[in-house]
Amino acid sequence: MSLTDCEPSAPHELGERLRSYEIWGCIGAGGMSRVWLGRHQLLAVPVIVKTVLSEYENDAKGEARVLSEAKLMARIASPRVVRALDAGIHERRPYLVEEYVDGVDLDELDRRRRAALGVGLPLWFVCEVMQAACEALQSAHQTGVVHRDMKPSNLFGSPQTGIRLGDFGIAAVANAGDEHEVSGTIRFMAPEQVRGAEPDPTIDVWGAGATAFDLRYGHAPFSTLEALLDENTRPAFPQPATAAEAYFQHVLAGMLDKNRERRAQRVLEPMRHFALLAQMLRAGTQHGSIEAIDRATFRVHDCIVRFREGDLAKASADAIVSSANDVLTMRSGVGEALRKAGGDAIEAEAVACGKQPLGSCVATTAGSLSAKHVLHAVSAWKEASCVGRATQRALLLADELGHRTLSFAALGTGVTRVSTEACASAMMTAVRQHLELGATRLKEIEVVLWGKQSFDRYREVGEDALHGRLELGWHDIGLPAPGREVRPDGGTWIDAQRVSGSRLHKPTG
Numbered sequence: 321m322s323l324t325d326c327e328p329s330a331p332h333e334l335g336e337r338l339r340s341y342e343i344w345g346c347i348g349a350g351g352m353s354r355v356w357l358g359r360h361q362l363l364a365v366p367v368i369v370k371t372v373l374s375e376y377e378n379d380a381k382g383e384a385r386v387l388s389e390a391k392l393m394a395r396i397a398s399p400r401v402v403r404a405l406d407a408g409i410h411e412r413r414p415y416l417v418e419e420y421v422d423g424v425d426l427d428e429l430d431r432r433r434r435a436a437l438g439v440g441l442p443l444w445f446v447c448e449v450m451q452a453a454c455e456a457l458q459s460a461h462q463t464g465v466v467h468r469d470m471k472p473s474n475l476f477g478s479p480q481t482g483i484r485l486g487d488f489g490i491a492a493v494a495n496a497g498d499e500h501e502v503s504g505t506i507r508f509m510a511p512e513q514v515r516g517a518e519p520d521p522t523i524d525v526w527g528a529g530a531t532a533f534d535l536r537y538g539h540a541p542f543s544t545l546e547a548l549l550d551e552n553t554r555p556a557f558p559q560p561a562t563a564a565e566a567y568f569q570h571v572l573a574g575m576l577d578k579n580r581e582r583r584a585q586r587v588l589e590p591m592r593h594f595a596l597l598a599q600m601l602r603a604g605t606q607h608g609s610i611e612a613i614d615r616a617t618f619r620v621h622d623c624i625v626r627f628r629e630g631d632l633a634k635a636s637a638d639a640i641v642s643s644a645n646d647v648l649t650m651r652s653g654v655g656e657a658l659r660k661a662g663g664d665a666i667e668a669e670a671v672a673c674g675k676q677p678l679g680s681c682v683a684t685t686a687g688s689l690s691a692k693h694v695l696h697a698v699s700a701w702k703e704a705s706c707v708g709r710a711t712q713r714a715l716l717l718a719d720e721l722g723h724r725t726l727s728f729a730a731l732g733t734g735v736t737r738v739s740t741e742a743c744a745s746a747m748m749t750a751v752r753q754h755l756e757l758g759a760t761r762l763k764e765i766e767v768v769l770w771g772k773q774s775f776d777r778y779r780e781v782g783e784d785a786l787h788g789r790l791e792l793g794w795h796d797i798g799l800p801a802p803g804r805e806v807r808p809d810g811g812t813w814i815d816a817q818r819v820s821g822s823r824l825h826k827p828t829g
Contacts, residue, residue, distance in 0.1 A: 334371060338410050341367060341417060344646075344701055347677050349373065352382050353489060357420070357678055364703035366420040366678070367405060370489075371413055385489065386414040392491045393418070398459035400452050402476065402486035418486070422679075422708035422746065423478035429712075430472060430535055436720040437759045440538050443564060444601035445757060447594045449475065450532045452483035454591030457524045460485075461587065466494045466519040470527030471508040472535055478708055479749040492519045507540035511549050511578050522580045525587055529575025532594075536568070541576055551578055564601060567593070610786055616779050618786055621755045625748075625786060626766040627779045633661035635727035635768060636690045639683070641714045643731045644696035647675050648682070653734035654770075658694060662687030670696050679709035681717050693721060700732030707731045707743055711750035718762060725764040730778060740777045748785035 334343050341358040348355040356369040372382035390407035406417035430441050474487045490503040502516050510526035533541045541555035542548040555576050560566040571593045577583040584590055611619040616627040632654055642655050648670035650659040659667050669684040681697045699710035718726050732738035769775040
């Protein structure tokens with residue numbers, strides 16, 4: 321299902337509460353469904369709520385679709401699949417409550433990078449994404465579920481928790497023999513899916529291959545329906561510049577075979593290839609490169625990242641990122657300080673943009689501040705944090721505006737009461753990923769904290785988040801079993817950077 325925008329300021333046809341969930345507002349609609357953003361009243365975590373459109377409320381088909389999606393999602397035990405948290409019927413309206421993923425979808429990430437920077441996603445990252453996507457599909461297939469709508473916009477990427485596959489709205493039980501409609505997104509559908517064939521896992525193998533092609537090359541493998549259905553037309557791969565690119569294309573060719581009997585029958589095989597490629601490519605880059613310059617300043621790839629105490633209104637960066645509420649008024653906290661220093665025109669321009677969804681970021685001019693722009697990041701609501709997504713969009717927006725230096729507030733830590741530690745983790749993992757992907761124009765990023773206590777707490781967690789996961793060059797394969805002979809030719813560790821050659825290394829000395 322592809323979502324269209326939903327006017328955030330429209331009246332809540334769902335109301336302001338659905339059982340244990342407060343409803344912020346509508347964030348999209350598509351097919352027979354409407355999508356809302358909410359928060360669990362007690363846990364104060366954001367959630368996604370999906371309902372049928374009002375015209376389908378009394379339609380048994382609409383109710384069945386929402387509840388079927390909930391049941392199929394709940395079957396799948398995988399950290400790579402968006403979790404179904406709750407489902408039921410409230411005031412005659414079926415609903416599904418899903419996990420909120422604090423990051424942008426892969427379609428938005430790729431599209432905005434290409435528009436702003438003129439480059440797509442690096443191959444190592446595409447392979448990491450596809451490894452995770454194939455893990456999700458494999459888990460679904462292991463429970464008899466075929467997704468049927470695999471595409472970049474259904475892959476949600478949180479820099480903190482990784483990739484999640486979502487939107488099981490047209491998912492089906494594999495080889496069930498039931499009647500089913502032809503559904504999906506043409507650019508990512510297998511030929512037999514378009515022709516109405518019974519769903520099986522090979523449909524998702526094709527969808528994953530088409531998704532990988534799109535993420536790497538910026539378009540789907542076939543531009544027209546005629547080309548998709550023509551048995552003699554093959555995907556037009558560009559000439560590979562490296563052996564890794566050629567390997568990647570070979571994997572995709574096996575996933576995009578129009579003869580479903582010759583196509584890879586399970587996602588497990590391409591998943592292993594993507595994992596191997598990602599590992600090899602990471603080993604040959606500066607993946608995870610970070611250097612401490614002093615206690616609060618770090619070089620992350622080609623960018624300086626700094627934490628400091630001070631007044632954000634006095635920052636001299638190209639753009640200042642302020643934590644904003646959803647109506648973009650600037651009457652408290654950092655926003656008020658920026659308005660007082662830069663003038664009421666900043667607020668007037670922001671408010672004219674209208675109510676904004678949580679996790680969004682909009683730019684205005686900066687009035688009499690020394691910056692060129694103020695970026696208003698709608699990062700939290702009643703302790704429910706969307707800081708990760710808001711930070712990602714602030715960084716993307718800064719690249720779109722051509723900025724080289726950026727000063728952030730600690731997003732969401734004011735009246736919306738996100739903890740300093742949670743804020744630091746979400747913001748700095750987003751910064752780390754943005755810089756890892758490369759090509760950014762940003763050369764200096766600072767976070768300006770108010771007071772020593774906030775600075776100390778933010779710095780400690782922020783530094784850990786910038787370092788990210790530890791990429792080990794070896795893997796422990798276990799201590800000798802008691803009473804067993806330790807063989808001199810027994811391997812004790814495996815060099816991850818040489819895993820492509822399957823080389824085992826023995827201890828020395």
